[in-house]
Amino acid sequence: MTSSDKQPLLEIDDLEVSFGSGAAAVAAVRGVSFRLMPGERVAVVGESGSGKSTTAHAVLGLLPGTGRVTGGRILLRGEDITHADEKRLRRLRGREVGLVPQDPMANLNPVARVGRQVAETLMAHGVASRREAAARTVELLAEAGLPEPRRRARQYPHEFSGGMRQRVLIAIGLACRPELLIADEPTSALDVTVQQQILDHLDRLTRELGTALLLVTHDLGLAADRADQVIVMSQGRVVEAGPARTVLTDPRHEYTRKLVAAAPSLATARTREAVTVTAPAGRATATAGEGEPARPVLEVDRIAKEYRVRGRGGVLRAVDDVSFTVAEGRTLAIVGESGSGKTTTARMVLGLVPVTSGSIRLGGEDVSGLRGARRRAARRSMQPVFQDPYASLDPMFTVERLISEPLRIFRVGDRASRRARVAELLDHVALPASVAHRYPNELSGGQRQRVAIARALALGPRLVVCDEAVSALDVLVQDQILRLLDTLQRDLGLSYLFISHDLAVVRSIAHDVVVMRHGRVVEQGPVERVLSTPAEPYTRQLLDAIPGSGVLG
Amino acid sequence: MTTAAETPVPALGRSRGRVLRRLARNRMALIGGALLVVVVAAGVFAPWLAPYPPTEVHFSTPFQRPLTVGFALGTDDLGRDLLSRVLHGTRVSLQVGLLSVLLAVVVGVPLGLLSGYWRWLDAVVSRLVDLMLAFPFLIVAVGLAAINGGGLGNAAIALGIAHVPTMVRVVRAETLRFKDSDFVLAAHAMDAGPWRVLGQHVLPNALSTIIVQATVIMPAAVLGEAVLSFLGLGIQPPDPSLGIMLSDAQQYLLRTPWPGVFPGVAIALICLGFNLFGDALRDALDPKSGS
Numbered sequence: 138m139t140s141s142d143k144q145p146l147l148e149i150d151d152l153e154v155s156f157g158s159g160a161a162a163v164a165a166v167r168g169v170s171f172r173l174m175p176g177e178r179v180a181v182v183g184e185s186g187s188g189k190s191t192t193a194h195a196v197l198g199l200l201p202g203t204g205r206v207t208g209g210r211i212l213l214r215g216e217d218i219t220h221a222d223e224k225r226l227r228r229l230r231g232r233e234v235g236l237v238p239q240d241p242m243a244n245l246n247p248v249a250r251v252g253r254q255v256a257e258t259l260m261a262h263g264v265a266s267r268r269e270a271a272a273r274t275v276e277l278l279a280e281a282g283l284p285e286p287r288r289r290a291r292q293y294p295h296e297f298s299g300g301m302r303q304r305v306l307i308a309i310g311l312a313c314r315p316e317l318l319i320a321d322e323p324t325s326a327l328d329v330t331v332q333q334q335i336l337d338h339l340d341r342l343t344r345e346l347g348t349a350l351l352l353v354t355h356d357l358g359l360a361a362d363r364a365d366q367v368i369v370m371s372q373g374r375v376v377e378a379g380p381a382r383t384v385l386t387d388p389r390h391e392y393t394r395k396l397v398a399a400a401p402s403l404a405t406a407r408t409r410e411a412v413t414v415t416a417p418a419g420r421a422t423a424t425a426g427e428g429e430p431a432r433p434v435l436e437v438d439r440i441a442k443e444y445r446v447r448g449r450g451g452v453l454r455a456v457d458d459v460s461f462t463v464a465e466g467r468t469l470a471i472v473g474e475s476g477s478g479k480t481t482t483a484r485m486v487l488g489l490v491p492v493t494s495g496s497i498r499l500g501g502e503d504v505s506g507l508r509g510a511r512r513r514a515a516r517r518s519m520q521p522v523f524q525d526p527y528a529s530l531d532p533m534f535t536v537e538r539l540i541s542e543p544l545r546i547f548r549v550g551d552r553a554s555r556r557a558r559v560a561e562l563l564d565h566v567a568l569p570a571s572v573a574h575r576y577p578n579e580l581s582g583g584q585r586q587r588v589a590i591a592r593a594l595a596l597g598p599r600l601v602v603c604d605e606a607v608s609a610l611d612v613l614v615q616d617q618i619l620r621l622l623d624t625l626q627r628d629l630g631l632s633y634l635f636i637s638h639d640l641a642v643v644r645s646i647a648h649d650v651v652v653m654r655h656g657r658v659v660e661q662g663p664v665e666r667v668l669s670t671p672a673e674p675y676t677r678q679l680l681d682a683i684p685g686s687g688v689l690g
Numbered sequence: 691m692t693t694a695a696e697t698p699v700p701a702l703g704r705s706r707g708r709v710l711r712r713l714a715r716n717r718m719a720l721i722g723g724a725l726l727v728v729v730v731a732a733g734v735f736a737p738w739l740a741p742y743p744p745t746e747v748h749f750s751t752p753f754q755r756p757l758t759v760g761f762a763l764g765t766d767d768l769g770r771d772l773l774s775r776v777l778h779g780t781r782v783s784l785q786v787g788l789l790s791v792l793l794a795v796v797v798g799v800p801l802g803l804l805s806g807y808w809r810w811l812d813a814v815v816s817r818l819v820d821l822m823l824a825f826p827f828l829i830v831a832v833g834l835a836a837i838n839g840g841g842l843g844n845a846a847i848a849l850g851i852a853h854v855p856t857m858v859r860v861v862r863a864e865t866l867r868f869k870d871s872d873f874v875l876a877a878h879a880m881d882a883g884p885w886r887v888l889g890q891h892v893l894p895n896a897l898s899t900i901i902v903q904a905t906v907i908m909p910a911a912v913l914g915e916a917v918l919s920f921l922g923l924g925i926q927p928p929d930p931s932l933g934i935m936l937s938d939a940q941q942y943l944l945r946t947p948w949p950g951v952f953p954g955v956a957i958a959l960i961c962l963g964f965n966l967f968g969d970a971l972r973d974a975l976d977p978k979s980g981s
Contacts, residue, residue: 487879516881528872532977533894543880576977589876596880 145172153208180364184611188373198226235310241302252290281308300331328474329682358685399616440495468633470647478656520593524605526585537573562591583614712974722966733781740774779932793850802861827852845924864896905968909961
């Protein structure tokens with residue numbers, strides 16, 4: 138190996154990748170060039186479909202399906218590997234270039250012990266014999282930050298949390314001491330605080346080992362935090378490249394500027410206009426005094442949810458003594474990491490999960506124990522928007538049928554008036570009327586979420602429960618949907634119960650916030666106070682974990 | 691690869707006539723459809739198409755080769771016209787096949803939907819299904835034949851019952867899959883009742899799987915009829931059925947293969963037609979698979 142200091146480790150030169158063949162070929166990467174010096178950390182940032190992952194996969198010769206390199210060169214330490222044969226690529230993968238894949242749930246074999254999966258990598262590359270591999274595996278797992286590595290190596294992936302699985306994948310990625318580690322969205326499936334720990338660890342490891350890092354991410358803030366150089370991609374092209382801080386603080390390209398502006402983790406709280414409450418003036422005085430918040434739409438009082446734990450006779454309190462109030466025309470956000478009970482809380486409010494104790498009042502009426510006609514009436518004034526617009530819309534329904542389903546269930550209007558209502562709702566969510574006859578799979582993620590919002594608005598509810606409604610969307614689309622929600626709130630006087638794990642999103646949309654952890658409320662209050670001067674250490678920890686907060690915060 | 695950004699919606703056709711249009715564009719669908727038309731027409735019009743009654747014997751001319759004057763496909767050991775027998779046999783096989791698929795669908799689909807949706811009912815239905823699986827379908831067929839005598843109807847019922855358990859299990863699994871999906875959750879939140887959820891959300895989504903299962907059952911039933919008839923539990927000789935013709939032809943297969951080849955080809959064409967068309971129909975019904 139003749140690694141002179143001047144020679145780049147990875148050099149990508151005018152790379153083009155296409156999917157499909159002949160006339161139907163679609164270029165996913167069009168003329169991408171960049172270089173990565175040994176030990177350097179480069180982040181490739183872009184939205185889904187920008188070609189960032191495709192570029193990374195091309196380096197490893199792992200293009201899916203009909204994808205192939207149609208132009209340009211990939212040089213690894215000066216060697217052209219653009220069209221290397223399978224034998225060369227097998228030697229390259231893992232040994233010279235390591236990979237930490239995106240989804241820790243899908244990338245470990247569920248029926249093999251964790252230790253074996255690490256040892257497999259070592260033995261496949263002839264780095265260690267069977268006996269050495271076992272010992273080395275324990276070392277590697279310890280190095281990746283797994284406590285009790287000896288015991289952990291004998292366990293199966295399902296016994297691990299998401300963060301621990303990602304640590305295992307990092308151990309596998311670094312097992313053969315590659316000079317380059319490609320991390321493809323390594324933490325997007327993890328909670329923020331776990332994400333921070335994992336990235337800190339990855340940072341330290343690659344620094345100690347002198348491994349170069351190619352970080353693929355959709356999160357501009359994360360890229361700024363973790364990389365020396367940032368490459369911004371859009372529609373298969375590099376639109377901007379340069380030192381991380383410069384790209385973020387002084388973006389040259391219009392697209393980067395849009396990304397920076399839209400990234401909630403980087404933007405300061407959106408200056409919200411005061412929401413004018415469109416409540417009937419006469420009734421708003423029921424409890425409101427001088428400067429009091431508006432009439433409450435939803436009052437949740439000390440609700441709890443217990444699940445019986447199988448076998449042990451114990452109970453798990455998934456939600457414990459949670460109280461909050463959503464006022465008319467305002468947004469209350471519930472923030473928490475996975476397992477905090479925020480989604481269970483939302484489902485109890487929606488009446489999808491029965492409460493164990495406590496009460497939920499909607500417009501003054503207790504709805505927690507309702508059945509039949511009265512629950513039906515309650516549901517009419519409260520509708521959900523779920524996280525994944527790909528899953529929450531029945532794929533067999535046209536958009537028109539999807540949006541008009543609540544109208545049909547509640548027998549509102551006749552066929553013609555329902556059609557008119559659908560057109561009106563599509564207009565509300567800024568979709569052309571022509572999508573009415575399309576199926577969800579013909580729409581983009583953002584368009585689908587707009588359809589889901591239109592459906593939620595069909596019955597004219599007072600409260601919309603958004604369960605991670607923007608988490609599955611790209612930054613720019615997320616920004617558009619958040620703006621749409623904001624506009625709708627102002628126009629229709631809606632109240633939102635907004636469930637999210639993303640404090641940055643919450644900061645930009647909510648008036649009030651409830652921070653939950655392990656089923657309990659840690660802290661609650663107005664957004665400005667809680668997020669600028671948090672009283673609880675956990676809230677502070679969550680805030681610090683937002684990527685990019687250190688760059689522009 | 692598409693960008694998730696807000697792209698303008700390209701103009702595409704409306705949903706009406708979409709299934710037909712997609713079928714027409716699929717070559718396999720056209721081939722399968724054409725085969726089905728031919729096979730079904732042969733079965734329906736057999737009495738008029740056949741040159742002889744299927745049971746008419748010509749003792750003077752057994753084992754005629756195909757393309758003999760008077761017998762387009764030749765004759766069998768008793769000198770019966772093969773063409774006439776294949777046509778009538780196709781008619782019988784289609785009747786048995788369609789009847790048993792109908793039975794499996796009509797009984798299996800609702801049971802599967804209900805047992806997938808309600809857990810308490812699942813315990814009952816699943817044990818019943820286990821019970822049915824514990825009886826080989828031949829025993830059921832023998833039992834039915836003992837009560838009612840052999841014949842087309844009983845063969846179809848026995849074969850249909852034999853395929854109910856698989857249908858129940860397939861539909862149950864699909865129901866379980868969709869029951870907890872987000873779109874069903876959304877339907878619950880807008881107060882959709884269980885019947886609406888099952889009828890409008892779960893069943894249409896499970897339809898493609900049901901169609902595939904039906905196209906698997908259809909040829910299995912056609913072959914099953916052959917087995918039953920071979921054992922004397924199905925169609926009674928001298929009435930023709932493709933199964934009986936096959937089993938009769940076995941004895942003389944080395945001397946003259948034709949009496950075995952033609953019913954075999956007929957069975958193959960029936961199965962192929964249903965499989966091709968079923969696959970294409972599944973793809974055309976599914977809005978998720980391209981346009």
